[in-house]
Amino acid sequence: MSSIDLTGRAAVVTGSGRGLGLAYAHALAAHGASVVVNDVDAAVAEAAAKSITGAGGTAVAEVVAVGTTQAADRLVARAVDEFGRLDVLVTNAGILRDKVLWKMTDDDFDAVVTTHLKGTFTCARAAAVRMREQGEGGSLILVGSPAGQRGNFGQTNYAAAKAGIAAMARTWSMELARANITVNAIVPVAATAMTETIPAFAPYIEAMRNGEPLPDFLRKGEGFGTPEDCAALVPFLASEAARGVTGQCVGIGGDKVALWSHPQEVRAAYADGGWTPDSLAAAWPTSVGAEPQTVGIPAPKLPEVS
Numbered sequence: 001m002s003s004i005d006l007t008g009r010a011a012v013v014t015g016s017g018r019g020l021g022l023a024y025a026h027a028l029a030a031h032g033a034s035v036v037v038n039d040v041d042a043a044v045a046e047a048a049a050k051s052i053t054g055a056g057g058t059a060v061a062e063v064v065a066v067g068t069t070q071a072a073d074r075l076v077a078r079a080v081d082e083f084g085r086l087d088v089l090v091t092n093a094g095i096l097r098d099k100v101l102w103k104m105t106d107d108d109f110d111a112v113v114t115t116h117l118k119g120t121f122t123c124a125r126a127a128a129v130r131m132r133e134q135g136e137g138g139s140l141i142l143v144g145s146p147a148g149q150r151g152n153f154g155q156t157n158y159a160a161a162k163a164g165i166a167a168m169a170r171t172w173s174m175e176l177a178r179a180n181i182t183v184n185a186i187v188p189v190a191a192t193a194m195t196e197t198i199p200a201f202a203p204y205i206e207a208m209r210n211g212e213p214l215p216d217f218l219r220k221g222e223g224f225g226t227p228e229d230c231a232a233l234v235p236f237l238a239s240e241a242a243r244g245v246t247g248q249c250v251g252i253g254g255d256k257v258a259l260w261s262h263p264q265e266v267r268a269a270y271a272d273g274g275w276t277p278d279s280l281a282a283a284w285p286t287s288v289g290a291e292p293q294t295v296g297i298p299a300p301k302l303p304e305v306s
Helices: 019-030 042-054 069-083 106-134 146-150 156-175 202-209 216-221 227-231 233-237 277-286
Strands: 010-013 034-039 058-063 088-091 138-143 181-188 249-253 256-260
Touching (some): 010 069, 019 034, 019 042, 019 058, 019 088, 019 233, 034 042, 034 069, 042 058, 058 069, 069 106, 106 138, 106 156, 106 181, 138 156, 138 233, 156 181, 181 227, 181 233, 227 233, 227 249, 233 249
Parallel strands (some): 010 034, 034 058, 088 138, 138 181, 181 249
Antiparallel strands (some): 249 256
């Protein structure tokens, strides 16, 4: 028997028709929560809900594209209409439109930011209103990405949205503290349609699909595994066991769980009376600029082939 019991609680998981979102929905249902599954494809959403009910859980499907206030209100209303309440929101819905800066169009940028960033904002706002009305607290679990923590080549729109989501988690954790609503961002790393396009991962993902386990250097060294490996974090953060956890960015994948640091000053220098361009140029190499911060998601450290 698990000590994580979500019986009597209701959750909405956006973008939960497949992949990570579906894994989150299954994990919540397995620990007793009733779940509103969401996808833009009706057949996919219904299949996801049936997979949960078939496993003994409780779920309904709501087909709507996340991003607008109307969509957010529909999702919250569906939870309240079906289950009488809303206790957990997981903002997983997202799309990709990867291009380098000089090739990215307004539509590429707007579509990704609307789904990820505005979708998280509108859904969280609607959920927060309902949870505050209920007066019993709740959990907002926002889905971030390593790209939002470190940037990633070709993902201006996605990285910016995910960085914004991390900032919103920190902000909302303060704003909603008095209402006993926790707000955290999770940073999952898993074998998905996106990561299988990375050449270093592709052969291992293919082998996994053929029944072979992922090697330890991926599961432990890279914190890379299956969507189900990432899902455990969601019912934990939604439970009473994590009632004191808020405003955090938590990474999970494979056999690894990690706490991401918040941006902070790492080195400082001072000049009496303030700085000039010349004094900055002179001091930079040996003071604040001596150890510049790295950018981008580090490439996987593959084992050497003998």
